[in-house]
Amino acid sequence: MTIRQLSVFMENKPGYLNEVLAVLARNNININALTIADTSDYGIARILVSDPQLALDKLHEKNFAVRIHDVLSLEMGAAPGSLYNILNLFATANISIEYVYAFSYGSKSIVVLRTDNSEKAVEVIRDNKLKSITEDDLK
């Protein structure tokens, strides 16, 4: 139901993201999804990779501030309204979405999300039999 996501602290400097990407490239780590939350001074890059633990170790070697967090990941249908239908279940259960992003992997459409109440979110997923994505699904 959850997958490991890298959260990398990004200073607002030219070329900073590329330095992170260079570490991943050199170690043959594949990126499945990447999104950046930004402020005027810094950002957080959220990255899904083929080998989170290796990426964490290699980024630490280069003194990046990085941690691994577990995030919810679900498979969506390909039809219009799929994301709406999923998020509507959370809204009805009075769960706030902290952030959400979506990507495609092969023929799958995948949504990753962080809520303000993980336990309740897991209940919603179980009760509605939503289809989870595991890290194995992304290999």
Next chain:
Amino acid sequence: MSRDAMRKLQDERLRELVARVYNNVPFYHRKMEEAGVKPSDIHGIDDIVKLPFTYKQDLRDNYPFGLFAVPMKDIVRVHGSSGTTGKPTTVGYTKNDIQTWKEVVARCFTMSGIDSHDIVQVSYGYGLFTGGLGAHYGAEEIGCSVIPISGGNTRRQLQLMADFGSTVLACTPSYALHLADAMSEFGYSLSDMKLRVGVFGAEPWTVNMRKELERKWNITAHDIYGLSEIMGPGVANDCIYHNGLHIHEDHFFPEIVDPETKEPVPYGQEGELVFTTLTKEGIPLIRYNTRDLSSLYYDKCECGRTTVRMEKITGRSDDMLIIRGVNLFPSQIEHVLLDLQETSAHYILYVDRKNNLDTLELQVELDENKLTDTIRDLQNLSRKIEHALNSAIGLSVKVTLVEPKTIARSEGKATRVVDKRTKE
């Protein structure tokens, strides 16, 4: 008063002072025993060099009232300033001290050409800070009409200045400049104002800054010097010739000492400014080292006054910053960060001046364990640090989180402060 007559007065007052603190302040009793000096060894002002120095740390160590020389029933007022450990340094005044304070501030204002016809807008902060009430009492003593508006609220400052026809402005020089520049923004011009004199202090400022203020306000601007430990504003002031600041040496005896050796320096040479409060009753201080850098001149001024003059303060011998009139030591920042335990204690403080107001930006290294995947947590962290700093040092600071291990570590003294304020 001739220099000889002044000397005689100082001789008498020092003898009386030394006997008083020896008998009434355990701290000085002990310090004098350690230095092997007794009140009977002090025959006159030249013997002052036998006495031990007093430092700001001594006030902190004896917080709050340990250095007071009279019982609290005789103290009628307490003032204070912030200190490195979050403890303020406290000073107390007897009725006579308040009378002396009024007198010396009144002298400063008179020296600046102010009289009972003037309407004085006191835009120094009122409260524990000595600026507001000090200027207030001095102006009242002369018989001026006093507007106790205190600091802040620029629009109202300008409105009352125009409506009341204030002729004198008393505030920090940077705030005076800010007010001048804000006039057009709020729809005022110089023709709406009757200002003719400015008495500015509580932070060091240059001759160029004086000229700029005089031009922008069409006034004559005077520098009033003081510090709460000695009295508050009113220790010294420059006359219309601006040849240094006349020190009220019948109350505050000045010396200049070498910052390294603490030995008196030759005539006219720069060093640390040291004051002995010859008449103060509440918290008399012997050879208090201000850490301000200045020099002294004893020749007669063009204005006819014979009192000793001090050079405008040129800097500090320690790392104390003066931000909008508030004293700030970088170590205060460190204390707050160490207390919070939310970040590393590696930081750089950027001091700048925007629209003539000092600004502070603190770059501090993020602790990786506090890194989460949401921006909000990091923003809450910055805000938490900003709040803690604000309540500890009384200044607003913008906190910026930076990557761990990116702030340079140096072998010796780390660069903790970058002061980008223009030095004219």
